[in-house]
Ligand SMILES: [Fe+2]
């Protein structure tokens with residue numbers, strides 16, 4: 017469980033300027049959201065970073081490649097949200113559970129693959145529908161899997177570039193699905209044609225998955241078994257040497273791992289997250305969030321634009337508006353931890369399903385709390401579905417307990433939700449959306465924020 021935040025909701029944030037925050041801390045914190053999307057235990061990417069950097073030390077990777085590898089390991093799953101909807105569409109099942117369980121399947125074994133597909137396919141569908149889906153996967157599985165890997169790796173690579181990381185980091189993420197023997201995806205690269213950092217990241221991520229499932233013995237056995245097929249044999253030997261050193265596995269399991277991993281960033285290449293870099297990271301991460309579902313495409317970016325316009329209309333200072341934009345971009349980060357089986361469900365949600373969707377705001381708060389620089393956003397993430405009358409969630413806060421910044425994001429969020437297409441209804445015209453929101457004026461929604469939205473609408477070109 018992620019630690020609770022200490023910020024009090026009723027207090028407005030300070031919008032303090034960024035001082036000397038290391039980019040490693042920022043990206044390391046955000047990587048927890050990527051773990052959720054993959055259905056993997058929190059800290060997966062951080063542990064991969066620990067494993068991969070130790071392998072790199074054993075092979076004496078040239079110093080200039082260390083920094084590229086460090087961010088490859090933390091951001092290797094940056095594209096994972098882009099294929100979540102497709103995974104749900106194929107399996108009609110929780111995309112996170114499928115991704116989590118697939119991570120430990122031996123995809124060279126037809127029996128293992130068939131067992132996996134049968135065990136995960138459309139649990140609630142009639143037999144004939146299951147058979148139809150099974151036949152599709154059996155006939156076109158290779159192409160489908162290749163497309164899924166390509167979409168994810170290409171998107172991850174693009175996100176790394178957008179965030180300002182090196183072309184080497186982006187290239188390593190792009191080739192993460194390639195195997196040593198040339199039977200990987202999507203390009204079938206072989207041996208040393210695969211970037212070194214991709215080979216290290218692949219080994220580190222599989223070792224982490226098996227370590228999480230069965231401890232060090234399982235992890236080392238899997239590495240040995242797949243040496244020469246999935247993995248570069250030299251790297252497997254390096255892993256064995258690193259793993260034999262005191263503290264390697266103990267630190268992997270320790271609560272202080274994040275701090276230790278932050279210290280692994282090469283000291284002479286430490287990147288400081290200045291104001292401009294923070295904006296870039298928040299914008300790029302908003303695209304990761306919005307890629308989770310076709311129905312949230314562009315949502316976070318639009319909410320940030322609307323929230324900024326409302327804040328400007330209310331006379332908020334530029335430095336606070338900059339802060340608010342970042343918070344609005346990340347308000348739904350918890351959606352990365354929600355199954356597409358719920359986010360993309362075309363029909364009405366059951367009460368139990370709706371309760372699970374509501375979890376996203378609590379998750380947003382928890383993820384943002386992990387990141388020192390974004391901790392002040394945590395309240396907005398957690399509370400953007402609260403209502404002035406106390407009937408919102410997750411805490412049922414009322415009136416003054418909800419700060420102005422959160423009220424602004426709530427109005428912007430609802431306006432975009434109403435005017436965008438949803439799985440269960442089409443987009444509403446602006447006039448209709450405003451009429452619906454007017455019914456909640458002073459009840460759920462802040463009247464001043466609503467007035468400000470009305471005032472700025474002409475400039476928003478909605
Ligand atoms: Fe939300």
Ligand SMILES: [Fe+2]
Pocket residue numbers: 315319347348429
């Ligand atoms: Fe939202």
